Amino acid sequence: MSNATPAGAADTQDTWDVIVIGGGPPGEIAAQYAIQGSDRTAVIVEQELVGGECSYWACMPSKALLRPVEVLATARHLPGVQSLVGDHSLDAGATLARRDSFAEHDDTSQVKWANGIGIDVVRGRGRLAGVRTVAVTASDGSVRTLTARLAVVLATGTTATVPDLPGLRDALPWTSRDATNVHQVPRRMAVIGGGVVACEATTWLRALGVDELTVIGSAPTLLGKNEPFAGELVLEAFRKSGVTVHLGARVDAVSRRDPQDTGEGNIHGGEIEVSFGGRSIVVDELLVAAGRTPGSRDLGLDTVGVDTSDSHGFVTVDDHLSVVGVGGDWLYGVGDLTGRALLTHMGKYQARIAGAVIAARAAGKPVDGPRTTDRADHGQVPQVTFTHPQVASVGPTEQAARDAGIDVETVEYDIASVAGAALLEDGYTGRAKLVIDRATDTLVGATFVGTDIAELLHSATVAVVGKVSMEDLWHAVPSYPTVSEVWLRLLESRG
Ligand SMILES: Cc1cc2nc3c(=O)[nH]c(=O)nc-3n(C[C@H](O)[C@H](O)[C@H](O)COP(=O)(O)OP(=O)(O)OC[C@H]3O[C@@H](n4cnc5c(N)ncnc54)[C@H](O)[C@@H]3O)c2cc1C
């Protein structure tokens, strides 16, 4: 940690224009956009590390772990390289070392960045204590009261949910923090969940050498928020790699011999028995990847009349990122805490808008312009799941579009038939799907599944956000021989 202003220091200021509680990427960006190009002041209140979950325990370490998995899998299917790789598995030591280099638990550079653009940092746990007022409890227990002249931004994110199942919490299971910061690779593991965290973690844990790996998901498919074929292709890949998957399964009970808090990423004690659907398995570690709990508890929301009981603890905001139900335009929410889209890039997008709204309101300007109104959270959210194959999507699935009352037409194509994909690796497996609004003849959703398709997604995002007509897409000529030629094949299949 750097020498940011310690909460409780008597000689520090207590009033800023903008106070942000939570220093993840959305909190940082909200502060930046609220003050840039002005003499306004801002402070970030952070209880742990500036940079948040994404930098140290989520996006960065997980993607650093997954990149070697992707490269090795491709090399195994690429004559000329295949023989060099042979049967070798991942070099776990080097992979973990590279992961560490991306997610060192030190926020010196982040604090330096903040201070460099005029943002102060106060260490401690922030809590609303009335209108424009934040009480900060430092690690020594001292409490300091800060006042905001203009705005308070709530950016406290989420933490891993550990369901209240018999024996589960007592077993001290791994959460995503342990999985991304894995130090000891267990021989036998079970993963509870079938969403993005479960699927990505299964991918790297298996590659790092977990010998017996069992996924237990309560939903009927993996990656249930995506098109069904995405979960099916990932399931097929898991099974091929020796992972056992049980879907539509509910864990009944967990019991662990000698649970011990041995620290993040280490095995937390003795063997664990996991009982589900009338059977039981014994593993050395258990990862819980069953969703996220918003950081709204004990945030003092009651002191300003905000009740989150109807929104599962998420803080509801409007399209200017103002907290709904709070008068005076002073309280904002960004990032995971809002429940809009639990993704770093979407949190940062919201933060750019919130910051711009705060700046506009401070200058007495209107806030109904394009940079001060959130559009993308309404059906234009892009996401890449870095499994092997990768799953990339933007906009609603066919089913979600139908549920929203859109008269949709769909078109699908086997990406393996595209020359650019066949050149990437032998035996390429992949699929693409477009969801088209018949009424406007524009693209509303797209999904690509396959090796190395992450970078393809932005083309679809631009088309969806720009409401590009399907006819105009005929004139967006993809280069030969790239995977992007799937766009042409999709258009041709549609006729
Ligand atoms: C394993 C994993 C992998 C992921 N990978 C990706 C990915 O590849 N791409 C992607 O887009 N998203 C990914 N996500 C999601 C992404 O991590 C979140 O969307 C993002 O971190 C949200 O940012 P946030 O600032 O809203 O919340 P957080 O990152 O949770 O940050 C909140 C911050 O607020 C602080 N805080 C909380 N309460 C208080 C308080 N009372 N006072 C002071 N400080 C407080 C916390 O210490 C924390 O620093 C992943 C998530 C997980 C779990």
Ligand SMILES: NC(=O)c1ccc[n+]([C@@H]2O[C@H](COP(=O)([O-])OP(=O)(O)OC[C@H]3O[C@@H](n4cnc5c(N)ncnc54)[C@H](O)[C@@H]3O)[C@@H](O)[C@H]2O)c1
């Ligand atoms: N690459 C990325 O963009 C990325 C990576 C990781 C996480 N994230 C984000 O983080 C958020 C959290 O991810 P997540 O996977 O924890 O949540 P999720 O909501 O995506 O998935 C949770 C899964 O757990 C299952 N589940 C819940 N309770 C269960 C139980 N008791 N037993 C068995 N299964 C159970 C659900 O059916 C679901 O499949 C997501 O919104 C995701 O977008 C993004």
